[in-house]
Amino acid sequence: xxASCPRRWGRCPTGRRxxxxxxxxxxxxxxxxxxxxxxxxxxxxxxxFARRLVAPRAVTEKGLRTYExxxxxxxxxxxxxxxxxxxxxxxxxxxAVDAVYLFPWALVLRDPDLGVASLLEVAxxxxxxxxxxxxAGRRGLLxxxx
Numbered sequence: 711x712x713a714s715c716p717r718r719w720g721r722c723p724t725g726r727r728x729x730x731x732x733x734x735x736x737x738x739x740x741x742x743x744x745x746x747x748x749x750x751x752x753x754x755x756x757x758x759f760a761r762r763l764v765a766p767r768a769v770t771e772k773g774l775r776t777y778e779x780x781x782x783x784x785x786x787x788x789x790x791x792x793x794x795x796x797x798x799x800x801x802x803x804x805x806a807v808d809a810v811y812l813f814p815w816a817l818v819l820r821d822p823d824l825g826v827a828s829l830l831e832v833a834x835x836x837x838x839x840x841x842x843x844x845x846a847g848r849r850g851l852l853x854x855x856x
Contacts, residue, residue, distance in 0.1 A: 797851050804842045811835060 815832055818824065846852055 797846075797849070800842075801846055801851060804839060804846065808839050 812832070812835075815828075843852070
């Protein structure tokens, strides 16, 4: 409709301006993003309001006490964590990242559009994961006995 108009930014025979149409189509993405942000803010506000309505208000000594996984706190308020937990976190990251990326790739493996580039990308990814596993094995993290 507007492509046949000889003037780029002037008025068309229909009476509309091209700049107005271009501005409206360019603003649709911003409007959608603003709507999502507004919906998120409204949902968080509604959840906080609902919590305030439903949550009990009776303040007791037991209710103010620190709660950690069902265990009553004993001793001092500060305790140093052991370094061995970093090893468990490292292994978790290696295996979780492996699963998160390899399972979806395996699901679309039969797609004919996946070529040699996809295979090379996964080979590099598996290579990085194997470097992490070799490092964990050299540190003794993969032994079953302590």
